[in-house]
Amino acid sequence: MSLTKMSMIVVIKKQYAFKLQAYSQVFLSLIFLQMIAVLFSLGGVASMGSSDGMVEVQLSYYSADMVLVFTMLWGIISAVLITTKAYRNDDYLFITNRLTSNLSNLLFLLTASFIGGITAILSSYLLKIVVNLFVSEYFFSNPNGWPGALETLLGIFSAFLYIFLFCMLGYLAGTLVQFHKSLTALLPAAILGVLFLDVADGKAGVFADIFTFYHSESSVFLFFLKIMATAGLLFLASAGLSNRLEVRS
């Protein structure tokens, strides 16, 4: 029987198609999480009220930020999930090497982040409609009216970038955990520890600095560059680390 040669591009394409199908549970959990986030958001993020005895005014602010936060968390969780044993060895059923496996995971996470970004932004419309119809008696959208198409696209784009950044964080964490089981506990403990110290200090700490670095960037292009450079580094680290990893079952 003659040997077959397979180009890397062909294998990555096949793996990507396979993963969209095999990892479809990831998208189910996305829908579920976003629904929960919308439900939570129905309580409003802030409210005030006044009354003069005759008239009572109750003012509530609603925001879909919670949905975005949940989606980012979902990004981390999904990325960690596909590095766990149940998923990571799927590639080895068929044709793979470590690089194609990592690259097809990257494509999958890009797709997932994109879908997560779209649905997160669109859910703010859902929130508005639900609040308008069922919760509030008088509904005021933001003073500039409903956002325009460009604004929505920009929203989707930056949501996508944030989620993708979190995916890459999760992916690196998941890869690290494969080296030693104890990292499963150490890694979250370290992150929580640093957070805790930040809070205890009372001043802006590491996380706040990191947050500002991305969040206060006013140029969309620079923001894009910052995120992509960070995500790229995270991915390279994961791919480099996992390139010599064995398949253990």
Next chain:
Amino acid sequence: MNAIECKGLTKMFGRVKALDQLSCTIEENKLTGLIGRNGAGKTTLLKIIAGYLRETSGEINVFSQPPFNNLTVSANVIFVHDQMNLPTALTLEEILAAAGSFYPNWNHGLATRLFDYFSFQPLQYYHGLSKGMKSTFNMILGLSARCPLTLFDEPTTGMDTAVRKDFYRALLKDYMDHPRTILLSSHYLDEIEDLLEEILVLKEGKQLLHTTIDELQEWAAAVQGKAAFVQEWSKNKQIIFSEKVGMDQMYTVVKNDFSDKERQLAREAGIDLLPVSTSDLCVYLTSSSIGGIDDVFDKNVDDSGD
């Protein structure tokens, strides 16, 4: 051409040596049986060949390339084992389609015919199958992929006798129609020996024996008769197994290098020279002591510990 070549292949797990300076070659298009006790290193060897594990030292080439992290080797090898982690989100039908999308030689006709023959339902999920059914499904993947190198690690785990027979028949037929290199590890040597052309016996991570199955069938002989005579007859031979039978009888398995003259003399002396079945022989060869489990219960051994 050789499909697999190992030289001084060693694999350590922590301080445990799973493979110890293993050197062997598997020729192309041969159906070889991989035999050994649990822990002899069969699965480790197969995992290294499939590129799952990296050798600690030594050299291994599969189709003249080191298999670890190698896309070409991966494209030409399918590794079927009982720990296969098939995606839980896909139905059996979808898994077959996915496998078909990867393997260039995949024969979907064969896959679906076997699928129907073994009464699988297209919409079933893999994790819902019984152990035997899982093995059967894995086997369908392994055969239909028609990879130039097909590795089966204990493929019949959990299968009932009828399915095992069907599997052997399917394997042989497909092998004849599409000759390829097949490595088959199994605990049931007596069931598979007729299918095999060669047999590779591992013991404690080393190659113990690599020969054609025909030679193995004549490789050893059992000497049976009065203990004194048997000891006399097996004096200059390589003793593989020995046990006392009854009062003064003895059964000793030795390497078969008796000449016709010796056979004649033995017969006249009332000594039986008997053939040894290959599966018994492999048990004797791979056991750690010459007397087998009986040594453990030997009453002559002092139990007091001094």
Next chain:
Amino acid sequence: MSLNLDGSKPIYVQLAEWLENEILNGHFDSGQKIYSQYQLAEMFMINPATAAKGLNILADKSILYKKRGLGMFVSEEAKSIILTKRKTQTLTGLVEELAAEAKQLHVSIDELIKMIKAAMTRRAEE
């Protein structure tokens, strides 16, 4: 079909003997094409290399001959070769064993010959 009735001989030897029987029983005449390696492998569920080995011992003994690209054929003198071989090898071996057993049981030569004669007559009557 199953060959491995008696595990005392390697499969290819058993296969060769089975083929000899087929020829002796007249299932294959001289000049006729015999089963191919693959047919035999499938019939007996054995490795085709083992089947080829079985055919090759018969070819070595001139019971079969090869026609390039066509397969193996039964030779003109196949039957007589098989018969002579069986007489010299099989029968001698059996007689040897018979003699040893008779000695162990203290059966005299005359007694043994009588038993053989009786067995032969019974066969003839059947």
